[in-house]
Amino acid sequence: EVHLVESGGDLVQPGGSLKLSCVASGFSFSTYWMTWVRQAPGKGLEWVANINPDGRQTDYVNSVRGRFTVSRDNAKNSVYLQMNSLRVEDTALYYCVRDVLFGRFDSWGQGTLVTVSS
Amino acid sequence: DVVLTQSPLSLSVTPGQPASISCKSSESLLHTDGKTYLHWYLQRPGQPPQLLMYELSSRFSGVSDRFSGSGSGTDFTLQISRVEAEDVGVYYCMQGLHLKTFGQGTKVEIK
Numbered sequence: 001e002v003h004l005v006e007s008g009g010d011l012v013q014p015g016g017s018l019k020l021s022c023v024a025s026g027f028s029f030s031t032y033w034m035t036w037v038r039q040a041p042g043k044g045l046e047w048v049a050n051i052n053p054d055g056r057q058t059d060y061v062n063s064v065r066g067r068f069t070v071s072r073d074n075a076k077n078s079v080y081l082q083m084n085s086l087r088v089e090d091t092a093l094y095y096c097v098r099d100v101l102f103g104r105f106d107s108w109g110q111g112t113l114v115t116v117s118s
Numbered sequence: 119d120v121v122l123t124q125s126p127l128s129l130s131v132t133p134g135q136p137a138s139i140s141c142k143s144s145e146s147l148l149h150t151d152g153k154t155y156l157h158w159y160l161q162r163p164g165q166p167p168q169l170l171m172y173e174l175s176s177r178f179s180g181v182s183d184r185f186s187g188s189g190s191g192t193d194f195t196l197q198i199s200r201v202e203a204e205d206v207g208v209y210y211c212m213q214g215l216h217l218k219t220f221g222q223g224t225k226v227e228i229k
Contacts, residue, residue: 035218037167045159045167045210047218059217062119095166102155103214106178108166 002026002107004096009112012086020081020112022096027107030054030074033099036081038092039111046092050099051079064090086116120145122211122221131201132229139224141194141211148191148215155214158187158196161223162207170209171196203228 008020022034035050049060049070058070069082079096093111100106121144131137147156158171169178171187174194184199198205206228211221 044208044223045161045212045220047212047220050218061217099214100172101214102149102153102173103157103212103218104169104172105157105159105167105212106169106172108168110166 002098004098004107004109006094006096006109006112009094009114011115011117013118014086014088014116016086016116017082017084018086018114020083020094020096020114022079022109024077024079024096024098027098029077033101034070034072034079035097035099035105036070036079037095037097037105037108038090038114039095040089040092043092048094049081083114086114088116090114091116120147120213120216120219122213122219124209124211124221124224126224127222128225128227130227130229131198133202134200137198137201137205137226139196139209139211139226141189141196141221143192143194143213145216146191147194147213154190156187156189156194157212157214158185159210159212159220160205160207161210165207167210201226201228 003025036048051070067085072079095111096109097105098107123142154174159167161167175187208223
């Protein structure tokens with residue numbers, strides 16, 4: 001069974017940094033694209049970033065490009081999201097998601113909460 | 119950036135009745151491989167989203183055949199043939215061809 005477990009969410013001040021982690025199990029991690037999706041409180045879903053299986057290709061939504069960096073360690077079955085220059089509007093529940101192909105998100109973690117506030 | 123526009127944004131349905139959600143894309147989601155990369159997700163209250171339909175009309179494993187997806191190019195529809203209580207939640211369309219974009223979501227409740 002596929003499991004995705006996020007961690008690292010916290011309360012941080014505007015301008016601060018945070019690194020989210022997601023540990024995967026139950027599948028061949030190194031063969032899948034991985035994605036981060038976020039959901040602000042009471043709002044809809046927003047795709048944030050993705051990374052290809054070997055880690056050489058990454059994509060970002062415009063609002064985080066240049067501030068967030070997605071990476072992975074296939075030896076540790078883990079994907080990360082380094083978030084810098086955090087803004088109040090980055091406050092959200094961040095989900096780690098497995099992408100089968102072109103956005104077919106078939107497995108989701110439970111999410112980790114990031115709150116950006118002074 | 120590709121924009122997905124869902125309608126309606128909320129829907130109240132009597133159990134056993136059909137329901138339909140529209141999703142319109144600002145660009146075609148038809149790939150040169152012949153597949154349309156438009157997917158549907160359901161987020162039940164307090165839960166992470168779950169995949170319902172992928173590539174326009176394929177039901178994900180375990181999804182009831184009461185759900186069906188249709189459309190082409192830029193106009194898409196999710197249909198529920200007979201709504202049940204367990205169908206309550208927010209439905210999102212999502213495109214995976216031009217990076218990724220979600221629609222605003224459609225909240226479905228039971229009358």
